[in-house]
Amino acid sequence: MGQAKRTTKIYFNFAERNQGGANTGKREYLYLTKNILNEARAFYIDFFLAHSSKLEEKVTYYSEKHKKFKERKLTSNELLTWAESLTVSTEDHPTPLEGWNFSEKFPGMPVVYRRSVIKDAIGKARSHLSNYRNWEESGKKKGKPGLPGSNNHPTLYKGTIKLELEKFDRQDNFVSILVYNGRGWEWVNYPVKFSPWQEKRLTKFSWENKSPRLILREKTAELHVTQEKSVEARKVEESKKNPNLITIGIDLNVKNLAVITVRKNGVIIKTVFVTDGGLDYHRYLHMKLVSKHQWLSGKPVKGESSNKLLWGHVRRMNDYYAHMVSRRIVEVCLEIRRIYPGAEIVILFERLRKIKPKGSKSRILNRKQANQLKGKIIKFTRYKAYYLGIVTVEVNPYGTSRYCSRCGHKGERFSLVKGERVKMRGGKLFYCPHCKYLVNADFNASVNTHHSFYGEFHWQPKKKAA
Numbered sequence: 001m002g003q004a005k006r007t008t009k010i011y012f013n014f015a016e017r018n019q020g021g022a023n024t025g026k027r028e029y030l031y032l033t034k035n036i037l038n039e040a041r042a043f044y045i046d047f048f049l050a051h052s053s054k055l056e057e058k059v060t061y062y063s064e065k066h067k068k069f070k071e072r073k074l075t076s077n078e079l080l081t082w083a084e085s086l087t088v089s090t091e092d093h094p095t096p097l098e099g100w101n102f103s104e105k106f107p108g109m110p111v112v113y114r115r116s117v118i119k120d121a122i123g124k125a126r127s128h129l130s131n132y133r134n135w136e137e138s139g140k141k142k143g144k145p146g147l148p149g150s151n152n153h154p155t156l157y158k159g160t161i162k163l164e165l166e167k168f169d170r171q172d173n174f175v176s177i178l179v180y181n182g183r184g185w186e187w188v189n190y191p192v193k194f195s196p197w198q199e200k201r202l203t204k205f206s207w208e209n210k211s212p213r214l215i216l217r218e219k220t221a222e223l224h225v226t227q228e229k230s231v232e233a234r235k236v237e238e239s240k241k242n243p244n245l246i247t248i249g250i251d252l253n254v255k256n257l258a259v260i261t262v263r264k265n266g267v268i269i270k271t272v273f274v275t276d277g278g279l280d281y282h283r284y285l286h287m288k289l290v291s292k293h294q295w296l297s298g299k300p301v302k303g304e305s306s307n308k309l310l311w312g313h314v315r316r317m318n319d320y321y322a323h324m325v326s327r328r329i330v331e332v333c334l335e336i337r338r339i340y341p342g343a344e345i346v347i348l349f350e351r352l353r354k355i356k357p358k359g360s361k362s363r364i365l366n367r368k369q370a371n372q373l374k375g376k377i378i379k380f381t382r383y384k385a386y387y388l389g390i391v392t393v394e395v396n397p398y399g400t401s402r403y404c405s406r407c408g409h410k411g412e413r414f415s416l417v418k419g420e421r422v423k424m425r426g427g428k429l430f431y432c433p434h435c436k437y438l439v440n441a442d443f444n445a446s447v448n449t450h451h452s453f454y455g456e457f458h459w460q461p462k463k464k465a466a
């Protein structure tokens with residue numbers, strides 16, 4: 001059993017007023033709310049760092065399981081209660097600790113918001129202290145951890161948002177949010193855009209919706225709803241023992257973005273090539289421009305985003321292709337399930353290597369982007385397949401492109417240049433001198449991921465000398 005996670009987004013409608021968008025005043029409240037929550041979080045981060053001994057304080061308790069007294073640190077709920085008793089004025093404690101009067105600084109802040117920033121602050125302060133301790137123990141001069149930042153996307157817990165999904169229709173949808181208007185707190189309705197597709201995702205019974213996060217950008221605002229679901233998935237080592245296990249091996253490359261091979265009972269039963277449709281060359285041209293800009297303006301200045309628009313475009317392009325390829329891989333899984341209902345499937349990728357690209361600056365940049373794309377494809381496939389209870393494994397990449405997938409001997413790679421065989425690294429074709437196998441090199445590598453997974457041929461664990 002495991003937890004599958006996904007995020008569904010709801011977009012605020014910031015169109016013109018006469019087109020049903022939120023007015024600018026209401027829009028401003030969202031930013032004010034985020035800011036005041038950041039300030040409140042900063043207040044409590046300072047508070048906990050000023051009282052760091054409390055974070056380390058230990059209490060003894062009796063463990064029923066171990067039948068003895070044990071020590072533990074204070075829980076975050078205990079710390080929260082303690083912090084509130086010192087900083088918030090109540091009837092019982094009318095005067096908070098001097099210099100730490102939260103009620104005076106943030107009058108009227110709703111309890112739910114206050115508690116959420118306290119919880120955030122505890123986490124941030126604790127992780128800062130442990131980073132700091134590690135740094136001190138390491139004895140290094142460099143890398144002193146800085147103070148924790150206080151900016152977060154606000155999480156809208158129950159009591160700060162009214163999101164009644166069942167009542168949503170496709171025309172006029174609103175969410176009510178408890179926001180700060182610069183003077184006090186009030187409930188405000190915001191128009192949101194909601195497609196049938198999102199509706200389906202958010203109201204599906206099998207997914208549990210977590211509290212949404214408010215993501216504010218320059219011109220847009222979104223609610224991100226994390227959804228969780230328990231899925232049945234076996235451990236890979238157990239699956240490996242299943243003689244009818246179907247493995248889906250994937251070789252990720254540059255021009256052939258993915259070569260997908262499906263193996264059942266030792267036989268490759270399906271192959272799919274996903275090509276990049278010119279992405280690599282397209283991106284290369286952009287990288288050429290980026291390196292030219294950097295050359296013209298001297299060294300890239302840290303924090304300066306001279307090529308911001310271009311990088312944004314490249315990133316979105318990579319994301320698009322990563323989703324496209326991972327979707328295709330999952331579709332192959334679904335096709336296999338249709339043919340073999342109930343079959344157990346495992347997806348295999350090569351573990352990504354660290355790359356040290358050579359050549360021109362633009363080529364280096366482009367290779368790095370291609371490698372990032374591979375990482376994204378693996379990441380997206382992993383979570384998309386997991387919904388279906390399919391586990392993704394990264395296998396040892398050693399030799400997948402150099403050894404013969406038919407007999408396991410070392411082969412050579414070459415490309416055809418004017419009809420002549422020219423041996424080269426990264427050649428398009430693979431030839432095995434032992435069994436005379438001639439094949440597309442990416443296909444050969446894809447078939448080898450299955451061998452690597454099962455430890456066949458040269459991937460067999462080395463026998464110890466007797």
Ligand SMILES: [Zn+2]
Nearest residue numbers: 404407432435
């Ligand atoms: Zn061979």
